[in-house]
Amino acid sequence: MPLQHPKEPDIHPYTPLVTAACLMVSVTVINAPWASAIGVSVAVVASLIIRNKAATLAAVTIIIPACVSFSLMYGLFGSWATAAALSLRFAAVVGCGVMFDSLVNPDALMRALQTWLPASIVYVVGSVVRLIPMATSRMRAIQQIQRSRGVKSQRRKLVIPLVVGLVTDAAQRSRPLSRTGIAQPGRRTVLYPVRDRAWERMVRFGMVAVMCAACVWGIAG
Template sequence: MSSTLYVDRASPLHRLNPVTKLVALLCLIVVVFAIPQWWAVLGMVVLVIVPAAVVSGCAGRLGRFGGQLLLPLLAVLVIVQGLTFPGGRTVLWERGPLALTTEGLIFAATIGSRLVCLVLASMLLVLTTHPGDLMSALTQSGLSPKFSYIVSSTLQLIPSFRDRAAGILLAQQARGLAVPRNPLRRLRVLMPLLGPLVLGLFTDVEERSTAMEARGFGSTAKRTVLVPVRDTTAQRAARWAMPALALLVVIAAFVGRLS
């Protein structure tokens, strides 16, 4: 089982320097929270993230993973905010203490669109960036190897958690554990598996800490990258231009709210 969601492709997005993609993601986060209109955020998803996913060849996997993660969250968000939003005045439907309001739906759309944009953009980064390349690129950029390792290991956290959970489940099924189809019964059966899963994660942390010490992560000596990550002048310029553009968007949004 793979401990990363990375999909090996020969696309232009895969060939970009990982630091360029990371800077683009951080700037996107800033812009998304600066824009108050939910339709503008969804427009960024349609015009930026979807074409990038298609070009990278990861659109199908991104849609599948994104749907599994986002659909339950969006459903809960619409139900809770749409029915219980405290500032709602325009009532569309009402029954007892619950009232579906236009203001609640707009608030849910705002939060939901930001959530969709951030989750899909983050997952696209994970799907198109190998953690080892990201760590090497961050180290080449002058960042501390410890910080580079933290960023790289964060990208592997979810797939590592998923692989360990699948391994524990398969081991228990080999010992005769029956997993029912009923969701409530299935949850009750799987709850005891959380203990081995959490203990296994602590074991992983200790093993990785030992491996880092053995590789001299605490050393202050200058390191030589074994496999240099390709970078270009255009990408270096883009990494300066994107934060400047994000700052302009933030200023424009702030001025727009004041006027």
């Protein structure tokens, strides 16, 4: 019986990723206001259920400037319908993508990918996924150090220490990784494999099938 990780997520990381991808592709390919409205509704309901303030704020921060840009580019020249359609579609795509991707556990995703992807690719993907949390943590540490020294914390004084620190961390991680044989071919085993329930696999396959049918219908229509 495989060991279970003490912080095992409730859902497999592939499930929210597939959900986000299917919704984003379907809304884009169908290219209709009603499809965009459904996408926005799904994103709003997801935000109310998930209650992730950071993800909601990130989605709103991305969507509002884009909607303003569409209004300036199309609305001021009389194409308010085009501006509204583009804004609604963009809000649906970004909202669904950000809200469902916020459910993905980075560690569980890396463990799931490690069973079939080369270790070097998993390391690159993991580095990208963890870049923002690592940068945030290091920035807080730099701010605390500067405050302890009586230095006023300013953004321009954080850039160089932050970049140098991230590069140094990457160099330090590369040495032990090279000794573990990360570049060697072959399948890897995982101490705590991610549990992939049968119903989740069925849901993912069903969503992909519905997405394909919606895309065919949207292209043919």
